[in-house]
Structures are given as structure tokens and as C-alpha cells.
Amino acid sequence: MTKGTLSKEEIIERALAKVSLFTQKRKKTSLANHDKVLRAFQDCRIDQASFAGSSGYGYGDHGRDQLDQLFAQVFGGEDALVRSQFLSGTHTLSVALSGLLSPAKRLVSFTGPPYDTLRQVIGSQGQDPHSLISWGIDYEEIDLALSLEDKIKKLRPDVDLVLLQRSRGYDIRPSLTTKELGQMISAVRTKAPQATILVDNCYGEFVEEKEPLELGADIIVGSLIKNPGGGLATSGGYVCGRKDLVEKISSRFSAPGIGKEVGAVEGSQLRLLYQGFYLAPHMVGEALKGAVYLASMMEDLGYQVSPGPEDTRTDTVQAISFDDPQALVSFVQTIQANSPVDAYAKPLPWPMPGYEDQVIMAAGTFVAGATSELTADGPLRAPYTVFVQGGLSFDYNKLAMDQILDKLFIQRR
Numbered sequence: 056m057t058k059g060t061l062s063k064e065e066i067i068e069r070a071l072a073k074v075s076l077f078t079q080k081r082k083k084t085s086l087a088n089h090d091k092v093l094r095a096f097q098d099c100r101i102d103q104a105s106f107a108g109s110s111g112y113g114y115g116d117h118g119r120d121q122l123d124q125l126f127a128q129v130f131g132g133e134d135a136l137v138r139s140q141f142l143s144g145t146h147t148l149s150v151a152l153s154g155l156l157s158p159a160k161r162l163v164s165f166t167g168p169p170y171d172t173l174r175q176v177i178g179s180q181g182q183d184p185h186s187l188i189s190w191g192i193d194y195e196e197i198d199l200a201l202s203l204e205d206k207i208k209k210l211r212p213d214v215d216l217v218l219l220q221r222s223r224g225y226d227i228r229p230s231l232t233t234k235e236l237g238q239m240i241s242a243v244r245t246k247a248p249q250a251t252i253l254v255d256n257c258y259g260e261f262v263e264e265k266e267p268l269e270l271g272a273d274i275i276v277g278s279l280i281k282n283p284g285g286g287l288a289t290s291g292g293y294v295c296g297r298k299d300l301v302e303k304i305s306s307r308f309s310a311p312g313i314g315k316e317v318g319a320v321e322g323s324q325l326r327l328l329y330q331g332f333y334l335a336p337h338m339v340g341e342a343l344k345g346a347v348y349l350a351s352m353m354e355d356l357g358y359q360v361s362p363g364p365e366d367t368r369t370d371t372v373q374a375i376s377f378d379d380p381q382a383l384v385s386f387v388q389t390i391q392a393n394s395p396v397d398a399y400a401k402p403l404p405w406p407m408p409g410y411e412d413q414v415i416m417a418a419g420t421f422v423a424g425a426t427s428e429l430t431a432d433g434p435l436r437a438p439y440t441v442f443v444q445g446g447l448s449f450d451y452n453k454l455a456m457d458q459i460l461d462k463l464f465i466q467r468r
């Protein structure tokens with residue numbers, strides 16, 4: 056696949072043409088997502104008072120409750136719990152899983168091994184006494200690669216909670232299209248009608264027109280420093296879906312008997328959560344354009360990319376495999392050097408908490424580690440794949456990516 060004859064200018068031109076084609080094809084989706092968000096702001100009667108925030112216990116924080124309603128309307132749920140006190144996506148997922156499960160319940164991951172950090176939450180590798188497995192949860196994984204028919208055969212009808220992951224995470228598996236997700240949800244529902252279906256929605260929000268709840272899922276979970284934070288949220292996570300399930304998770308989030316009623320959000324933060332959510336459909340579009348550009352460029356240089364520049368995109372993640380640890384490290388360092396914050400710093404591989412292998416990460420971001428901003432990271436394991444995501448403006452992404460191109464061209468000489 057080496058197109059050794061293409062010049063740098065030709066590679067850029069081809070990449071820009073693919074971005075333009077992608078933007079054209081995605082116009083309807085982008086507009087629909089903007090429309091959905093704008094209407095929800097109006098329907099929820101968001102006004103200046105919504106941004107006031109609260110302190111202490113945060114009783115009767117109307118703006119915080121309206122934010123829950125806003126997310127619920129946009130994502131198609133009955134209720135939501137949107138909180139800056141969620142520490143990360145992993146924390147939100149951990150609270151959701153432990154809120155919905157209790158000892159002796161059965162949990163099945165229907166899309167193969169879940170995201171790296173969740174493996175320790177569930178406990179398939181560790182002996183952490185707080186993991187779900189040590190807690191007496193029965194856990195099984197069903198291989199993503201199997202046909203839907205074979206997957207369903209393996210699913211026990213008495214399963215209590217089925218976990219589906221929309222995005223690829225740190226795996227070189229394809230992310231699920233909403234069509235595939237919808238088919239999986241219907242099949243699971245038929246085989247195990249009483250099971251709760253939870254979708255890990257990280258990196259998926261606003262990429263396509265539909266969200267998992269509209270496809271029949273019961274509950275979705277995501278991070279606010281990814282897509283729905285629009286680059287402005289400084290921390291947090293959300294769960295959204297059936298009211299009774301949001302209530303259970305709220306009891307675990309705060310305390311039984313307290314649920315959603317307590318939890319102060321400072322006004323300055325609350326406004327950013329609103330404004331970030333308002334901007335999220337746009338930011339996701341910019342990040343996607345950057346991903347298409349990068350995919351085209353790296354493919355033209357002969358690297359393995361997933362998804363391909365013309366493939367349907369269902370999350371904001373772009374994977375590139377180098378088959379060489381040094382090339383992965385060098386790529387990540389170039390992204391860092393072309394970031395607005397900490398550009399002078401040189402990232403090195405380190406044993407990041409929650410991950411099995413060493414990880415190298417470029418995150419020259421305003422919100423530390425936020426992957427709604429341009430970031431690149433990869434575990435140091437074969438085939439040395441880097442995962443690139445985010446970017447608040449396509450042109451900023453392009454500037455960084457063109458530096459990568461320059462560097463790789465010099466190396467080829």
C-alpha cells in the first residue's frame with residue numbers, strides 16, 4: 056500500500072479532498088444534531104438563572120436539575136445524572152455498574168473485552184477486593200468477532216446486565232455503527248427480555264444522528280471531557296436513560312436516600328457544562344474532519360489506518376498502526392510539540408494507573424487530559440497502534456498533522 060511516488064503536496068491535496076467529501080456527506084447529520092441540542096435548550100427553558108450554581112449540599116439547584124433534563128432530552132432518556140463530581144469516564148461507568156448490580160447478579164460484556172480500565176473495575180485481572188467479581192458478580196465476555204447469531208446463542212437468558220461498548224477504545228476493533236448497535240440491542244432484548252442493556256457511549260456522542268437510547272438501550276454512560284463536554288467542561292461524567300435506573304445509580308453516586316438531590320456545582324462550572332454541550336456537535340464535527348485528514352495522509356504514507364479515510368465513522372477515534380515502538384513514540388511527541396499547552400514537554404511511556412501496558416500520551420490540552428482536544432495515545436504493545444482523537448478546530452489539527460507529514464518525509468529520504 057506504499058504510495059512512494061506521491062509528493063507531500065499531493066498527499067495534502069488528497070487528504071483535503073477527502074475531508075471535503077466527508078463534510079458534504081455528513082451535512083445532514085451535523086445539522087440534525089445541532090437542531091436537537093438547540094431545541095432542547097429551548098424546551099428546557101434554559102436561562103441565565105440556570106447558570107447560577109450552588110454551594111454546600113446544593114439542595115434545590117434548579118440549574119443542575121435542568122442540565123439533567125437537557126441531556127435526557129437530547130439523548131432520548133427519561134432522566135439523567137450529569138455531574139462534574141464524576142472523576143472520569145471509568146469512574147462514571149464504575150458507579151453505574153455497581154449501582155445496577157448486586158452480589159450474585161450476572162454481567163455480560165457483549166462486545167468482547169471492555170475498555171482497559173474497566174477490566175480492573177470488573178476484576179478479570181485483579182484481586183482488588185472492590186472489583187465486581189470479588190463482590191460476587193458472575194461475569195462473562197462474548198467475543199465481538201462472532202456473528203450476532205452465535206453471540207446470541209452464547210448469551211444466557213437469565214443475564215441481568217448486558218454491557219455494550221460503542222467505541223473501539225484502545226483496541227483495533229471496529230467501533231459499532233448505530234445500525235449494528237440497534238441490531239445487537241434488539242437481539243439481546245429478545246433473548247433476555249428482563250436484562251438491563253447498558254451502552255458505554257464514550258467517544259460516540261453526536262457522531263451519528265441517533266444515540267443508543269433511541270435504539271432501545273436502557274442506559275448510557277459517558278465522559279464530559281470527551282465529546283459531550285465540547286472542550287469546555289473541566290471534569291465530569293453522565294448517565295442517561297430509564298428513570299428507575301438513573302435513580303439506582305444516583306444512590307450509589309451519592310448515598311442511598313440522597314440520590315440526585317444533593318451535589319453542588321459552582322456557577323462558573325455549570326455554565327461551562329451548558330456551553331460545552333451546546334458546542335459539542337460542532338466540536339465533534341471538527342474532530343472528525345481531523346481524523347479523516349490524518350487517515351488519508353497516513354494511509355498514503357503506507358501505514359495501516361482504522362477507520363480508512365472513506366469509511367463510515369461511528370466514533371471520534373482514529374487508529375494508526377506503526378509496527379514499531381519508536382515510530383509510535385515519535386508520532387506522539389510530534390503531536391505534543393504542536394499543541395497549545397505544554398508544547399515544550401516531551402511525553403514518554405509510563406505505567407498509567409488502570410492500564411496493563413505502559414502508555415504514551417500527548418495531551419497538550421487546556422483541560423488536563425481531555426480527549427475532546429487533540430490528543431494521541433497508545434499502549435506500548437504490538438502492533439504499536441496510536442489512537443488519535445479530538446481537536447476543537449480542524450485547522451489546528453491540520454497544522455499538527457502537517458508537521459507529522461514533514462517529519463515522516465524527512466525520515467524517508
Ligand SMILES: *Cc1c(COP(=O)(O)O)cnc(C)c1O
Nearest residue numbers: 143144145170222224255257278
Ligand atoms: C475513555 C473511555 C473510557 C474511560 O474513560 P476515562 O475518562 O478515560 O476514564 C471508557 N470506555 C471507553 C470506550 C472510552 O473510550
